[in-house]
Amino acid sequence: MCTVPALRAALPQPPPLGLPIPGARALVRPPRPPTPAPPGDPVPPTAPAADPFLRETTADAYVAAMSAAVDVLSRSVRGARRPHTGAPQQELQALVDAVDLDAPLGDTPAALEELSRVWLDHAVWFHAPGYVAHLNCPVALPALAADLLASAVNTSMDTYDQSRVATLLERRLLDWAAERAGLGPGARGVFTSGGTQSNTHALLLAREAALAARGLARPDELLPGRLRVLASDQAHFSVTRAARLLGLGADAVVRVPTDARHRLDPAALARVADDARAAGDVVAAVVATAGTTDLGRVDPLAAVADVCDERGLWLHVDAAYGGGLLVSRRRRHLLDGVERASSVTVDFHKTFFQPVASSAVLVRDGAAMDLVAHHAAYLNPREEGVPNHVDTSLQTTRRFDAVKLWLTLRVLGADAVGDAVDACVDLAADVAEDLARQPDVELHSAPELSTVVFRLRPLVAGPDGAPTPVDEGTADALVGGVRDRLAADGAAVVARTVLDGRPWLKMTFLDPATTRADVADVLRLVREAGEDLLAPLPAPVAAAAGSAA
Structure with a gap:
């Protein structure tokens, strides 16, 4: 079992500088000049490989290229004691414009040094102690190791014949996450690019479920009534964007008042839901948030679930931020009620310390995933009988991002x-x-x-x-x-x-x-x-x- 010190040791950190404030790390220093070449013998330039692609005959060239990349990266991480250099946009644009993409350098170490000057010297480092702006995390080292494997193998997660055991690994992780959320053995899910896609996917399923329950194929068949999505003003903007993408219109999102702590008010939710029904509208979904973007509030999920259960409403819980509480040993209770959600968003690239992108949408009734199933004869014919994630994913070609979380759990553990x-x-x-x-x-x-x-x-x-x-x-x-x-x-x-x-x-x-x-x-x-x-x-x-x- 690993503890906080174990995970801290696995996250990249700058060395302490012995400042007057005990424990503080330097934030103010002049912008870094271009990083000089590392001491020792420089990597000799090499001619472009006759075969520049990864295969059994280029494994040694792959090792050399990755070693050069790691050297450049580690040098940058060691020197990154502030979030970024502060160079103005005009200066950064000039660096980018000076690169002639039609004049290749023909040498990986040289190209990496150029990239270091153009990008890494001016990157935004989320592990720097002065970075406290957004929901960006330092990344766990096991996840970085897995990321390298995912890039090299280049598995595509759309069909079983392109992924085989990778699909089984991803499904095992989705089962694990659904179990942590208490969604039950019938739950299913899929990995996505982030919270916006996960929320959109969940609301697509909610829309299709609402229409199917009424024997309808399109939202306009409800006229003069409309499909509605109920959410507080603290819900993520992706809820409104999803409503637009799904053909409901931005005004389909009805704002529910919040309480004194800026959490969705269950009593107000009941009133708004009843008013919508009285007006001839259909509430396709209620969106509760477990970790609002501005204040980090967790809506009263159990009380919201009561309102939804009494009215037969789809409850989506956006836990993009608060999903890490699923593995907290001291604060898991803050998510009480999430097990009653119809769908849940979890962003592993936030509070599970994973590299972007790593998110998932989980659905309590896995059969609902089939409401958006599509089968193409050349790719995933209906009768094939193997697990193809493209059946229900919004993406076709999709990276094996789940492996990053897998290796993190196997090395560090959920605790x-x-x-x-x-x-x-x-x-x-x-x-x-x-x-x-x-x-x-x-x-x-x-x-x-x-x-x-x-x-x-x-x-x-x-x-x-x-x-x-x-x-x-x-x-x-x-x-x-x-x-x-x-x-x-x-x-x-x-x-x-x-x-x-x-x-x-x-x-x-x-x-x-x-x-x-x-x-x-x-x-x-x-x-x-x-x-x-x-x-x-x-x-x-x-x-x-x-x-x-």
């Missing part, structure tokens, strides 16, 4: 992944407590997962000389200004959002190695940016506590 999720949530709670004590910071609310939403309210000298927080309008303006300044510099990256009509800064923690001292350094940069933006106003008054450490 270690869950402990890492818990470490991120613990950090968010600690940071929120620290921020609540800061006189120049406004905390939106206590976090539920690993997202902290806040904004600066610097203290300035008021008319009577007493320290006074800046007004709401100034605080609003600081949000965008601070975020943009940090993004332009590259030493730290935070996100911004709008809640209740006002802009806020947002930090999301998905690296179990991030410390409170790291966050304190980010907040120092936030304050410095705010002070610069406030320069025309009365001089800011130093906060009594200058950091969240």
Whole structure:
């Protein structure tokens, strides 16, 4: 059984630099110049291989190419102590434009060095301690090893004859995930490119189920009634996009009020669902969220399931963010009720620390997957009798991304992944407590997962000389200004959002190695940016506590 330290050891981390703040890692330094060649004998240029494709006769050339790539990558990872260099877009565009794609270098090491200058030197590194912006995670080393295998073998997951045991491995993983969610032995699913595709797939099934139950083939056959999707204003934007793609229209999504914690309100859901039925509409699906994008809220799934069960409604749970709670040993209860969902989205490339892309849609009644089945004579004839994922997947050619999660579980184990999720949530709670004590910071609310939403309210000298927080309008303006300044510099990256009509800064923690001292350094940069933006106003008054450490 692995624990958080075991997973931390398996995630790439920059070396500590012994800064004055104990445990902190450097965030501010000049942009890295182009990386010099590594010490020692350089890899001699080689002529292009007579056969540049992977096969039994080019295995040695493959090893040489991968070794050169690993050398370049490891050099970049060791030097990545900030999220990015801060180089302006014009400079980056010039680097890209300078490459003549019609003049090949004919040498893999040389091309890798060029790629390092153009991309890796200016990449965005999610493992850097200053990166706290979006739902991006450092990736588990076993998953990277599996990713290499998936690329080399190049399995296509659409049909059994192109994948064979890979299809069986993927199905075993889907069964495992469905079991963790409590969906029962009849559940099925499929891996997808991400939460947007998983949500779209689930709503497609819900649409088809609603039409089939009424003996209809197309949504317009319901006229003058319409198919409706019920979701809160905190649901992911992909719900509205899916409604448009599915021919329902963006206005088919009816917003359900939320409670004081910005969670879907079950009582309001019941009213909205009943009103839709009274108007002659058909509720195709209710979307609940387990980990909203802005606040990380988990809707009351059990109470929402009660409303859906009483009315025979399809319940989709978007657990793209909160899916990691499935393997948490301390917070699995936050997903109580998910086992009653008709479908569930889980993004493994978020809280399972997998490389992009790795997501899945799980369906409690596996037979519902067949509502969108399609059979092509040349590819997956109906009578073939073997497991072909293309029968029900929205993709045809599809990569073997499931193998990354497979190897992660076989090396680290589910408990270690869950402990890492818990470490991120613990950090968010600690940071929120620290921020609540800061006189120049406004905390939106206590976090539920690993997202902290806040904004600066610097203290300035008021008319009577007493320290006074800046007004709401100034605080609003600081949000965008601070975020943009940090993004332009590259030493730290935070996100911004709008809640209740006002802009806020947002930090999301998905690296179990991030410390409170790291966050304190980010907040120092936030304050410095705010002070610069406030320069025309009365001089800011130093906060009594200058950091969240």
